[in-house]
Amino acid sequence: MTKGQPVPDTTAASRHTRQREVIAQVLSAAEGPLTAPELLSRAQLRLPGLGSATVYRTLKLLQEQGEALAVNLDGEPRYEASGRGHHHHFSCRSCGRVFSIQSCPVALPSGTVYPGGFVVEEHEVTLYGRCPQCASTTAP
Structure with missing residues (x-):
């Protein structure tokens, strides 16, 4: 990197990973809000090896960016794509x-x-x- 060039942003918020893409796609395709375990199970069909910690981190990030919403039903958090x-x-x-x-x-x-x-x-x-x-x- 030469002097004067901007330093690339490598924060999680700026990266569009395959995991994030799959999780967002599963949320968008769902008929209704999903629990994190339901989301993990569906996402693992597309991306075997995906872990629950990644799902929770990604859900938090998607909520912070306004791409997902948490819905509390019967005391259990569920997640859905925003903009519906x-x-x-x-x-x-x-x-x-x-x-x-x-x-x-x-x-x-x-x-x-x-x-x-x-x-x-x-x-x-x-x-x-x-x-x-x-x-x-x-x-x-």
Whole structure:
């Protein structure tokens, strides 16, 4: 390197590794938010040998960069790609999978004031039941 040239940035935030690419692709392709172990399992199908520490570090980095969001469902953190707009989640009680649903079951605009002076800024809804696959294979 000659004098006066900028020093290359070698921080994790500036590197686009194969691991990061695969993890981001898995998040983008998922039907809903994934737990870190679910993400690891799916990513290992594309990249055998990927470790859980790499998944957790990459999730933290993707969140810091605004590329992924953490969603807390039933006390468990799940992760999804950002930029999906307003949506909610459906948690299947039979298989445990969580799906994103694009329709909003609550007509609740920001700024709505509830009795007592509660001003709504945003809302989250999680619906629980059986996904289409589980509903077709089990009786109610």
